Amino acid sequence: MPKHSVKHPKRLSLDLEEPGKVNEVPELPEVETVRRGLAPVMEGMVIEAVTLNRPDLRMPFPKGFARRLSGQKIVSLGRRAKYLTADLGSGDMLILHLGMSGSFRVEEETVAGKAFHMPRGKQAAHDHVVFLLSSGSRVIYNDPRRFGFMDLISASGIETYPAFSKLGPEPVGNHLSGPVLAERLAGKKVNLKAALLDQQVIAGLGNIYVCEALNRARLSPERLALTLQPEECELLASLIRTVIAEAIDAGGSTLKDYMKADGSLGYFQHSFRVYDREGEACRNPDCHGMIGRMTQGGRSTFFCAECQR
DNA sequence: ACAACCTCCTGGGGGC
DNA sequence: TGCCCCCAGGAGGTTG
Numbered sequence: 001m002p003k004h005s006v007k008h009p010k011r012l013s014l015d016l017e018e019p020g021k022v023n024e025v026p027e028l029p030e031v032e033t034v035r036r037g038l039a040p041v042m043e044g045m046v047i048e049a050v051t052l053n054r055p056d057l058r059m060p061f062p063k064g065f066a067r068r069l070s071g072q073k074i075v076s077l078g079r080r081a082k083y084l085t086a087d088l089g090s091g092d093m094l095i096l097h098l099g100m101s102g103s104f105r106v107e108e109e110t111v112a113g114k115a116f117h118m119p120r121g122k123q124a125a126h127d128h129v130v131f132l133l134s135s136g137s138r139v140i141y142n143d144p145r146r147f148g149f150m151d152l153i154s155a156s157g158i159e160t161y162p163a164f165s166k167l168g169p170e171p172v173g174n175h176l177s178g179p180v181l182a183e184r185l186a187g188k189k190v191n192l193k194a195a196l197l198d199q200q201v202i203a204g205l206g207n208i209y210v211c212e213a214l215n216r217a218r219l220s221p222e223r224l225a226l227t228l229q230p231e232e233c234e235l236l237a238s239l240i241r242t243v244i245a246e247a248i249d250a251g252g253s254t255l256k257d258y259m260k261a262d263g264s265l266g267y268f269q270h271s272f273r274v275y276d277r278e279g280e281a282c283r284n285p286d287c288h289g290m291i292g293r294m295t296q297g298g299r300s301t302f303f304c305a306e307c308q309r
Numbered sequence: 310a311c312a313a314c315c316t317c318c319t320g321g322g323g324g325c
Numbered sequence: 326t327g328c329c330c331c332c333a334g335g336a337g338g339t340t341g
Contacts, residue, residue: 027335058337099334099335297313299333
């Protein structure tokens with residue numbers, strides 16, 4: 001009987017267990033962080049088996065999901081907006097969305113440094129999908145609220161895939177400029193908060209980063225999108241890129257810490273300027289305002305009425 | 310076409 | 326201590 005050398009499970013989750021930390025919902029930076037953490041574990045591996053512990057998440061799994069994935073090689077992991085994508089050798093594409101509470105953890109077990117297939121691991125509450133890889137690693141999807149979903153399509157159909165076909169530009173790199181944002185906001189009779197949450201305007205922003213970007217740009221969440229001037233669009237686009245880039249960097253350092261550690265997850269050191277800071281001081285330079293909170297579209301908006309106009 | 314809802318789900322927290 | 330109710334929100338759906 002070989003002696004087991006069990007590595008601690010590696011968690012690629014966004015759960016923040018430190019007191020006082022916000023439990024983040026995965027937006028673009030968190031999904032990108034998960035992608036970077038999973039890539040070295042999954043890329044180049046063959047999916048040997050997929051276990052579904054229930055027939056659906058937010059939506060039913062596609063017909064034959066587990067069977068169709070079995071034996072497929074994962075060529076590369078990608079991301080579009082808040083979606084993870086896995087290019088498979090056959091030309092299929094696996095699409096994963098983490099919803100509100102989805103997370104992955106990686107379980108490995110080795111004998112004398114050599115991976116082998118371990119018996120079915122201990123199942124935690126809300127472990128819905130287990131990917132067994134040719135390396136012996138298990139990649140486990142956990143999602144208490146089940147707002148996530150998975151789909152399997154032909155990669156050639158990616159352009160017409162409903163969730164992707166209407167997405168706005170990514171707020172990274174050169175995709176989002178002032179003029180691009182201005183064009184996207186033109187004629188929109190909704191407030192800025194709603195406009196920026198709209199994935200067709202910009203892909204990948206959620207409640208947290210919209211609040212953060214608007215605070216940095218000193219723009220009121222209640223401003224109608226169509227009233228933004230070109231220079232305001234320029235500033236907002238720039239600060240959206242900044243907020244997202246900083247969060248991705250923070251996620252990267254989280255992964256780095258985590259890789260060094262013995263399995264315990266390093267947490268985001270990222271501190272938000274407005275999100276969940278009602279009643280606290282605005283952190284914008286030269287602003288002595290206090291962060292307030294209101295409801296827009298049934299969601300909380302955190303903002304500074306003093307400097308955001 | 311567009312805007313404003315509504316719905317799915319569970320854990321956690323506040324009130325009594 | 327226990328129970329009830331509300332809240333968090335991504336995105337697809339429905340209503341106006």
